[in-house]
Amino acid sequence: MTSSPSLPYWICPELAWIDGRMHADKAIALSGDGLIEAVVTRAEVPAGQVVEDLPGAALLPGFVNAHSHAFQRVFRGQTEFLRTGAEHEDFWSWRQQMYGAAGRLDPQTTYDIARRLYAEMRAAGWTSVGEFHYVHHGADGSALSPATAMADAVIQAAVDVGLRINLLAVLYHTGGIGEPARPDQRRFISGSLWAFTSLVEALLARWGSHRLVTVGLAPHSVRAVPVDWLEALAQWNAQHHLPVHMHLCEQTAEVEASHRLLGAGPMEVVRRAGLLGPGFVAVHATHLEADDPARLANAGAMVCACPTTEANLGDGFLPASALIEAGVELCVGSDSHIVVNPFEELRLIENNERLQRRRRNVLAKFVEPAADEPDKRRVAPFLLDVGARGGARSLGLDAGEIKAGQAADLVAVSLRDAALEGVPMDFLAEALIFSADTRCVLDTWVAGVRG
Ligand SMILES: [Zn+2]
Structure with a gap:
């Protein structure tokens, strides 16, 4: 990592990804307030300005x-074996091990784990994180002082690494639909909706003016939040307009229980509660029902795919073709952090479709060709957009594109990297999506600050 000149200044990479393609000879002005101020040709940079050239780099x-879920980084590698006497492992047995890790956290260990993870994220090319944070209380379920201590630790870790964060505060009340919370879930539990909205308001008061910090809502799942609470939360948020992220249709057992106990599938339950809208993000959506893509598209809602975690937990496949055909926008996350690699999350959206259908370039069918190459449909530009602009939209951020007025959140990759060297400029996006590893990442900028 290299320190950068003080803002404002210009950066001139060898290549820059602008409007869905690579361009040579561009200059990007980073303003003192952490935004992209202008994008011009190299020759148009006014004389006397501070300019940093980035030869051999694509921006x-x-x-x-x-x-x-930052804390889940702490048991990486430690669930990848069968224990004698427990030969059937699935999401639910993994969850039991995960609760053990959650039970041992305090604000300091939470900070340490998150800081290590966020440094790994930034080195891998991520510049923002949506932290779906649910370990709110002490090990016995009692409130900490302040009540935001655990969330504060996570946010402080992101700020100290220079990673932009939306703290998605999780609402969790029941152990299953209509069931009381279990003892090992009590660290997550809000006793009342008022207690939860008070926590959110405290986070907004403490962090709302910080340049790198925003706050969102995360009703955990239909398993964990009663329907009347979902309705009340939708009403509360009509005044606040925060992004709403929710685990939805990750497991068939959840979908079946929703039908049995709530009279409809999880997506329809959320729609009836008034939560489905343009600020809503369904996380996983691996077991959607036939009408769910249309429900999401009609509401302008998004889906967050976490393919490496979904593979690791045996969740199932994202129905990517159905979602994209319906017009649902996507974003990605590394969720339990088995790996922290944006290229891999993105390539699996396409590769998983190929494996299931035994065909190639499956999702490209839904992508319009560019005007100057009407015979080519490319999925890689679409997936790069999912990874940057889609993610930014899901967190309510003005970021994800290299253009004036957007946050100066950028990643430089090395054109000399072994996986990318020799690839023609016109196919660099494809090489990044299908072939790159995180070692190609040279540097990141967040709010214009390199680090
Ligand atoms: Zn999750």
Whole structure:
């Protein structure tokens, strides 16, 4: 990592990803308030300005990690074996091990784990994170002082690494639909909706003016939040307009229980509660029902895919073709942080379709060709957009594109990297999506600050 000149200044990469393609000879002005001020040709930079050339580098909008549980980084590698006497492992047995890790956290360990993870994220090319944060209380379920201590620790870790964060405060009340919370869930539990909105308001008061910090809502799932609470939360948010992220249709057992106990599938339950709208993000959506893509599209809602975690947990496949055909926008997250690699999350959206259908370039069918190459449909530009602009939209951020007025959140990749060297400029996006590893990442900028 290299320190940058003080703002404002210009950066001139060898290539820049602008409007869905690579351009040579561009100059990007980073303003003192952390925004992209202008994008011009290199020759148009006014004389006397501070200019930093980036030879051998391609500049892209930074990736946005829209779904993270930071603390789950702490048991990486430690659930990847069968224990004698427990030969059937699935999401639910993994969840039991995860609760064990959650039970051992305090604000300091939470900070340490998150800081290590966020440094890993930034080195991998992510410039923002949506932290789906649900460990709010002490190990016995009692309130900490201040009540935001655990969330504060996570936010402080992001700020100290220079990663932009939306703290998605999780609302969690029941252990299953209509069931009381279990003892190992009590660290997550809000006793009343008022207690939860008070926590959110405290976070907004403490962090709302920080340049790198925003706050969102995360009703955990239909398993964890009663329907009348979902309705009340939708009404509360009509005044606040915060992004709403929710685990939805991750497991068939959740979909079946929703039908049995609530009389409709999870997506329809959320729609009836008034939560489905342009600020809503369904996380996972691996077991959608036939009408769900249309429900999401009609509401302008998004889906967050977490393909490496979904593979690791055996969740199932994102129905990417159905969602994209319906017009649902996507974003990605590294969720449980088995790996922290934006290229891999994005390539799996396409590769998983190929594996299931035994065909190639499956999602390209839904992408319009550019005017100057009407015979080519390219999925890679679409996926780069999912990773940056899609993620930014999901967190309510003005970021994700290299253009004036957007946050100066950027990633530079090395054109000399072994995976990218020799690839023609016109196919660099494809090489990034299908072949790159995070070692190609040279540097990131967040709010114009390199680090
Ligand atoms: Zn999750």
